[in-house]
Amino acid sequence: xxxxxxxxxxxxxxxxxxxxxxxxxxxxxxxxxxxxxxxxxxxxxxxxxxxxxxxxxxxxxxxxxxxxxxxxxxxxxxxxxxxxxxxxxxxxxxxxxxxxxxxxxxxxxxxxxxxxxxxxxxxxxxxxxxxxxxxxxxxxxxxxxxxxxxxxxxxxxxxxxxxxxxxxxxxxxxxxxxxxxxxxxxxxxxxxxxxxxxxxxxxxxxxxxxxxxxxxxxxxxxxxxxxxxxxxxxxxxxxxxxxxxxxxxxxxxxxxxxxxxxxxxxxxxxxxxxxxxxxxxxxxxxxxxxxxxxxxxxxxxxxxxxxxxxxxxxxxxxxxxxxxxxxxxxxxxxxxxxxxxxxxxxxxxxxxxxxxxxxxxxxxxxxxxxxxxxxxxxxxxxxxxxxxxxxxxxxxxxxxxxxxxxxxxxxxxxxxxxxxxxxxxxxxxxxxxxxxxxxxxxxxxxxxxxxxxxxxxxxxxxxxxxxxxxxxxxxxxxxxxxxxxxxxxxxxxxxxxxxxxxxxxxxxxxxxxxxxxxxxxxxxxxxxxxxxxxxxxxxxxxxxxxxxxxxxxxxxxxxxxxxxxxxxxxxxx
Amino acid sequence: xxxxxxxxxxxxxxxxxxxxxxxxxxxxxxxxxxxxxxxxxxxxxxxxxxxxxxxxxxxxxxxxxxxxxxxxxxxxxxxxxxxxxxxxxxxxx
Numbered sequence: 001x002x003x004x005x006x007x008x009x010x011x012x013x014x015x016x017x018x019x020x021x022x023x024x025x026x027x028x029x030x031x032x033x034x035x036x037x038x039x040x041x042x043x044x045x046x047x048x049x050x051x052x053x054x055x056x057x058x059x060x061x062x063x064x065x066x067x068x069x070x071x072x073x074x075x076x077x078x079x080x081x082x083x084x085x086x087x088x089x090x091x092x093x094x095x096x097x098x099x100x101x102x103x104x105x106x107x108x109x110x111x112x113x114x115x116x117x118x119x120x121x122x123x124x125x126x127x128x129x130x131x132x133x134x135x136x137x138x139x140x141x142x143x144x145x146x147x148x149x150x151x152x153x154x155x156x157x158x159x160x161x162x163x164x165x166x167x168x169x170x171x172x173x174x175x176x177x178x179x180x181x182x183x184x185x186x187x188x189x190x191x192x193x194x195x196x197x198x199x200x201x202x203x204x205x206x207x208x209x210x211x212x213x214x215x216x217x218x219x220x221x222x223x224x225x226x227x228x229x230x231x232x233x234x235x236x237x238x239x240x241x242x243x244x245x246x247x248x249x250x251x252x253x254x255x256x257x258x259x260x261x262x263x264x265x266x267x268x269x270x271x272x273x274x275x276x277x278x279x280x281x282x283x284x285x286x287x288x289x290x291x292x293x294x295x296x297x298x299x300x301x302x303x304x305x306x307x308x309x310x311x312x313x314x315x316x317x318x319x320x321x322x323x324x325x326x327x328x329x330x331x332x333x334x335x336x337x338x339x340x341x342x343x344x345x346x347x348x349x350x351x352x353x354x355x356x357x358x359x360x361x362x363x364x365x366x367x368x369x370x371x372x373x374x375x376x377x378x379x380x381x382x383x384x385x386x387x388x389x390x391x392x393x394x395x396x397x398x399x400x401x402x403x404x405x406x407x408x409x410x411x412x413x414x415x416x417x418x419x420x421x422x423x424x425x426x427x428x429x430x431x432x433x434x435x436x437x438x439x440x441x442x443x444x445x446x447x448x449x450x451x452x453x454x455x456x457x458x459x460x461x462x463x464x465x466x467x468x469x470x471x472x473x474x475x476x477x478x479x480x481x482x483x484x485x486x487x488x489x490x491x492x493x494x495x496x497x498x499x500x501x502x503x504x505x506x507x508x509x510x511x512x513x514x515x516x517x518x519x520x521x522x523x524x525x526x527x528x529x530x531x532x533x534x535x536x537x538x539x540x541x542x543x544x545x546x547x548x549x550x551x552x553x554x555x556x557x558x559x560x561x562x563x564x565x566x567x568x569x570x571x572x573x
Numbered sequence: 574x575x576x577x578x579x580x581x582x583x584x585x586x587x588x589x590x591x592x593x594x595x596x597x598x599x600x601x602x603x604x605x606x607x608x609x610x611x612x613x614x615x616x617x618x619x620x621x622x623x624x625x626x627x628x629x630x631x632x633x634x635x636x637x638x639x640x641x642x643x644x645x646x647x648x649x650x651x652x653x654x655x656x657x658x659x660x661x662x663x664x665x666x
Contacts, residue, residue, distance in 0.1 A: 070590065074624075077593050082600075083623035110625050119631040121588060314633065 003204050003211075005179060007224035008190035010249075011199030012242040013177030014235060017215045018155035019208060020148055022166065025137040027104040031096045039092050043099040046140035050079055053135065053145065057169065068168045071128075075165065078132045084110055100140050107133035120278070127188045131163040148175070156219050158211050162189040172196055177219040179226060181207045197249075201226060252530035256287050260522075260533050264540040268515050270533060271327075271523030273501055277315045282322040284526045290327040292449060292523020293388075293501040294319060296372065297335055305343050306368065312375035320383030329386040329449060329499070329523075330376055331428065332369070336361040353463065358391035363400065373408045380420035386447060392427040392434050398444050401425070426497075430454035435483050438490035445496065449523070450487060452502025456480050474557035475504060481513060481551055481560070488517040499523055508535045508573075509564035516541075516548030538571040575648045576641035578611065583661040587632035591662035596624050598657055604644025606654070612636040621654065 032039060058072045078084075084106050091102040111129040114122055138145065148157065149169040157178035162170075167189060175198060183189055183202035193200035199221035211217065211228065218227040218238045222245070227234060260270035271292035274281045285291070299307040299315060320328050336346060336357025349355040362369035376387055389401050405425065412419055426447035429435050435455065441448065452475070457464045459479055462472045474480075484500075491498040499521035504510040506524025508531045514522060515536055524532060539547070547567055554560050581587050587595065599606050599621040606621035610632045619626035621640065632638055638658070642650040 073593065074589070077596065077624040081624050083620050083626055113629065114625070117629065117631065122628060122631055125628060314635075 001210075001228045003179075003207065003226040003228065005201035005204035005207075005224055005226070006184050007200075007221045008183075008185050008187070008202050009193035009196075009198060009200040009221060010245070011177065011197070011219075011221050012238055012245055013156050013199050013219040013221070014230075014238055014242065015154055015156045015176045015217070015219075017158050017211045017213060017217055018148075018151065019211065019213050020157055020159040020166075021208075022146060022159070022163070023134060023138045023143055024160075025100070025104070025134065025141070027100050027137065030098040030101050032098055033096065036093045036096065039099050040089065042140065043088065043092060043103070046099065046103075046136055047079065047085075049139040050132075050136045051076065053139070054079065057165075061169075065168075071164055071168045074125075075128060075132050075135075078128060079136065100137055103133065103136055103140065107136075124188065127164050131165045134163065135165070151175070156217050158207055160208060162192075164188055167192040172198070177201075177221060179204050179207060179219060181205065252534070255530040255534040255537070258533055258537070260289065260536060262515070262536055262539055262541045262544060264542075266541040267520075268536055269499075269521040270529055271329075271499065271501075271521060272526050272529070273506075273523050274319075277318040277322075281526075282319070285323055285326070287526065287529060288326075290329070290521070290523070291319065291323060292329055292499050292505070292521065294328055294330045296331060296333055300333065300335060300341055303341075303343075306371075309371050309375045309378075312372060313378050316376055316379035316385075317382045320379055320385060323383050325384055327384045327386050329388050329426075329447075329501070331388045331390055332359065332376075333362060333372055334358045334390040353457070359389050359397060359401065360391060366404065369404065370408050373405060374412065377405075377408060377412060377419035377423065378417060380423040381418050384422075385420060386424045386426060388426050388428055388447075388449060390428040390451070391431065392429075393431045394433065395437070395440060395444060397434075398427060398441065402444075424497075428454075428501075429487055430458065430502075432458050432483065435487050438487040439493070442491045442494035442496045447497035447499070448487070448491060449499040449501045450484060450505075452480070452484070452500060452504040455483070455502065456504075459483065475507075476510065476557040476560040476564075478552070478554060478556070478560065480504075481517075481548075484514065484519075485517050485548070485552065488514075488519050492518050497521065506532060508532055509561070509568065511535060512539060512544055512564065512567065513548050513551050516544030516546070535568065535573060538573060539567075574641060574643045575651050576639055577651050577655045578637055578639045579655045579658040580637045581632050581634055581658060583664040584634055585664070586634045586636070587627060587630065587638070591664065592624060592627045594662055595654065595657060596622055596627055598653055599650065602642070602644070602646045602650035602653070604642040604647045604650050606640065606642045606650055608654075609639045609641070610636055611639055 054072050054076050058069050061068045087106045088102045091097040091105060092099055107129060111126050114129060115126040117123050147169055148166060149171055151171045151174040154174045154176050156176050160181045161183060162180060177199040179201045180189060181204055187202060190202060199219055201219060201221050201224055216229055218230045260268040269289040271290040272284060272288040273293040274291060275295045276298040299312055316330060335341060340346060392398060424446035426445045428451045429448050430451035434441055453464060456475050460474060460477060462469050464473050488498060498519055500514055500519055501523040505522040506528030511522055511532045512535055551560055554563060583591060607618040608621040609618045610616055610630050616630055619630055640651045640654050
C-alpha cells in the first residue's frame, strides 16, 4: 500500500514506524466561582514548572547543541512576557476564567496577531507561541513531557505535526526520516528537515489512522511516496537508491563552493537567480560570484497594493549589502500578460506573451516605472548594481529607457539624493529582434543577459507554459544556439559583459556549449550550481570550444542533446 | 515622563536576540516604558518589556524609535535602552 504527501526534504529512508503523539491540550471554555486566589497560584506554579523545564533543556543543550539554546531562550522570553501574563491574570481575576482557558485564550490571541504579520520572521514565531502554550498547559495539568529527544533505535517518525521544541530536541541520530499529517514546504518542520538533511514528507492524509507502530516502511522523499510493508525486492531496490542519493549529494556538496572554472583554469563567473531578499537567498550568496537575475516581481505580486518606493528601496538595499560588492543584476518590473496583479486591472489581451507587458507596461505607466527606478538608484550606493530591462525589442526601447533614467537622476540631483555614478544599465536579450542586432546593442548598453526561456519561446513560436506543446518547445534547437553564438560574438567584440540567466545557463549540458562560445557569466537557480561547476571542471577551454563548434553543425534538438550527453558520459559524469 | 530617540543600527534590526536583550534590560527598571517606531507611527506605542510587543514592531535597521518612560527611574531606563541601541546590541552593524 502507498501513501502520498508533499516531499519537503529529499532523500530515502527505510525503517520501522514510531508514532509520536505529543501532549495535545483539549481546553474547554470554563469558569470558576468564588475567590481567584487558588487559581492564580495554580497558574503561577504551572509557569514556574514550565520555566524550569526550559532552563533544564537549555543546560542540557549548551553542551551538545549550543546553537539550539537560542530557541529555548526565546521560549523563556515568551513564557515570561509581561503583557500576556497580565492579560491571563486579568482573565482569571476579572472574568473568572479557569487558568487553562485563560492561557489558551490569550496565547491564541497573540499567536493570531503574529501569524498576520507581513514579516516572515514574525510569522514563524507563531509556531513558538503554540509550543510555549502547549508546554504551559501540560505543566498546568501536571503531565510529564513525552518527547523524541532520545530514542532507543533508528525509526521513521510519524506524527500529526512537529513543533520547534520537538525538532530542536529530536534525536537526529535515530530519526531516519519523518512524515506528518499536516504541513507543507514552508512549515517550520520542513525547514528543519532540510537543514538536518533528513528526508521528510508532510501533509500525508490520515497517516496516523493508517500506519502502526513498528510497521516497516520506505519513505521515498524524492517522489513524495510512502510504501507500507515493502516486499524484499522493494527494500533492496530502495536501499540501493538511498546509497546512490547520498553519494550524489556528497558529491554535489563538494562542487557547490569551488571556483567556476574549466579544467585548464579558465574562470567562468557562476551566478544565482533569485526572486526575493529572503534569508535563505542571502545565505546562498556565499556560494556564487554574482546575482545574475534579481526578479523584482515579488514586491508586486501577492500584495494588497503597489509597493512604495521605501519598501522597494529596503529590499534592494538588503541584497546589495549582503552581496558584499558582488554584482547584483536587478530586473525591472516584468509583469503583464500572464503575470497579473490583483490591484492593477490590466486590459485583457488575446496574445499576452506578445502584448503590453514588462518594459512596454512601464513606458505606458511611467510613474510606477520611475518609482522603481528611484528606489533602485537610491539603493545603488550600497553595492554594485546592474539595472536590467526586460522585453526590449529595439534600440528605440533602449534609448527611451536611458532618457527616463536621466530624468529620474535629474530629479534625485535636484533633491540632493545620492546614487551611484558607476551603476550599470543593460538589457535582457529575449526578443529575437534585439538578439539579431546584438552588435548595435552592445554599443549602447553596459551589459546584457540572455533570457533563454523567452528567447526560445519567441524563436520557436511555442508557448512554454503549455504542457501539451512540450515536444515543440525544443531548448536545444540549433537556431537557439546559433542566435546565442551571434550575441556572444557581438558582445565579446565590443568588450561588453554578457551573461545567461535563463534555464540553459543552469543546464549541465547546455552550459558547456555556452562556455565554449565564450560566454563568461552563467546565472542559475542555486540548486543547479554544483552540477554546472562540476561539468565545467572536467573540460579544458579548447574542448568546450570544440563542443560549441560541433553543436553548430548538428541539425536537430535530439541530435544536440545526444551529442552533449555523450560528451559528459565520456568524462564519467 | 522622559523620552529619547535612537536609530536602530544593527543588521537584523530589533529582532531575535537584540529584542530579547532589549526587554530584559527594560525589565530591570520599575518605570512603565514604551517604544514606538517613528517610521511606522501606525503601529503605535508598545510595552518595551513585552517580547511579543517588541517583536511585533519588527523594527528594521535604519528606522528610528522613541523610548518613553514614566516612573521613578524613568531617565535611567531610557538612557540605558538608548545606549544599547546605539551600541548596535554588540552586533555587526
